[in-house]
Amino acid sequence: MNDKHATASTPSLLLGLLHAAHAIEARIEGSLGEIGLSMTKLSVLTALAKASEALTLGDLATAVACVRSNITQVVDRLEADGLVHRVADHSDRRVVRAALTGAGTERQRDGAARLLTVQQEFEAAIGPADQAALTRLVSATG
Amino acid sequence: MNDKHATASTPSLLLGLLHAAHAIEARIEGSLGEIGLSMTKLSVLTALAKASEALTLGDLATAVACVRSNITQVVDRLEADGLVHRVADHSDRRVVRAALTGAGTERQRDGAARLLTVQQEFEAAIGPADQAALTRLVSATG
DNA sequence: AAAGATTGAAGGCTCAATCTTA
DNA sequence: TAAGATTGAGCCTTCAATCTTT
Numbered sequence: 001m002n003d004k005h006a007t008a009s010t011p012s013l014l015l016g017l018l019h020a021a022h023a024i025e026a027r028i029e030g031s032l033g034e035i036g037l038s039m040t041k042l043s044v045l046t047a048l049a050k051a052s053e054a055l056t057l058g059d060l061a062t063a064v065a066c067v068r069s070n071i072t073q074v075v076d077r078l079e080a081d082g083l084v085h086r087v088a089d090h091s092d093r094r095v096v097r098a099a100l101t102g103a104g105t106e107r108q109r110d111g112a113a114r115l116l117t118v119q120q121e122f123e124a125a126i127g128p129a130d131q132a133a134l135t136r137l138v139s140a141t142g
Numbered sequence: 143m144n145d146k147h148a149t150a151s152t153p154s155l156l157l158g159l160l161h162a163a164h165a166i167e168a169r170i171e172g173s174l175g176e177i178g179l180s181m182t183k184l185s186v187l188t189a190l191a192k193a194s195e196a197l198t199l200g201d202l203a204t205a206v207a208c209v210r211s212n213i214t215q216v217v218d219r220l221e222a223d224g225l226v227h228r229v230a231d232h233s234d235r236r237v238v239r240a241a242l243t244g245a246g247t248e249r250q251r252d253g254a255a256r257l258l259t260v261q262q263e264f265e266a267a268i269g270p271a272d273q274a275a276l277t278r279l280v281s282a283t284g
Numbered sequence: 285a286a287a288g289a290t291t292g293a294a295g296g297c298t299c300a301a302t303c304t305t306a
Numbered sequence: 307t308a309a310g311a312t313t314g315a316g317c318c319t320t321c322a323a324t325c326t327t328t
Contacts, residue, residue, distance in 0.1 A: 023283055119157070
């Protein structure tokens with residue numbers, strides 16, 4: 001009858017939406033996982049690729065919309081993966097910058113291509129009218 | 143989570159959806175957080191309340207759609223909160239059941255009420271036509 | 285051997301506290 | 307004192323390995 005997250009009496013649209021979002025995320029994470037990435041890692045790599053220069057960890061936190069301490073840890077993992085490396089900023093010794101490695105640049109491209117594929121599948125799966133409705137929903141919620 | 147991998151020029155519908163879902167989740171978590179709950183904890187409490195009996199941790203994992211080891215930890219925290227307690231099953235000594243405490247029963251009600259409020263706000267905020275579109279989307283995705 | 289639960293390790297997230305440099 | 311980054315602790319989630327009981 002209802003989804004397991006739905007309360008007994010109300011087949012909730014909201015919970016259904018959350019469920020759908022999680023399913024999509026799982027789909028994306030699955031595809032990115034095949035090349036050793038995650039949405040989080042790809043986001044950071046993409047922010048760096050777009051900037052085409054080494055960004056400070058603070059800028060990265062802003063770009064990815066998370067807290068600074070989170071970026072510290074993501075960059076730790078990215079650095080362990082050899083996709084990014086930390087560079088000191090000599091004009092202000094408090095700041096640390098993250099720079100893409102060659103492998104990081106390649107991986108970003110691969111990841112972005114995979115993400116794009118999922119996006120296209122998604123948009124192909126829903127009709128134009130529903131896309132318009134979804135656009136309204138997204139702008140109303142965000 | 144990450145909204146900024148949407149290019150400035152191309153606001154992807156899919157990424158927008160994910161962003162909206164995260165915003166809603168944050169809204170729910172914020173409300174539940176005021177009474178010391180989370181969506182995860184409320185889900186487990188609600189599964190228990192609906193069953194009106196002590197469920198095995200395996201049944202709980204199925205009800206909440208997660209892996210068994212996850213439930214072990216969530217129940218650890220709920221037990222530490224005094225909302226649930228583990229009971230041994232004497233007919234099969236491998237199984238452990240989780241039972242609601244009095245406080246757990248109350249907290250579930252409070253949490254469910256708060257969740258319902260957010261759901262109602264959400265449904266009030268979107269028009270009937272868009273609700274229908276969303277319903278189609280959810281069934282297509284799930 | 286198979287099933288139920290737990291543990292350990294890891295990714296991902298937050299907040300509060302800390303350290304260094306401005 | 308402010309700002310930038312890090313560390314520590316906690317919550318949520320998964321997978322792989324382990325332990326006990328069937």
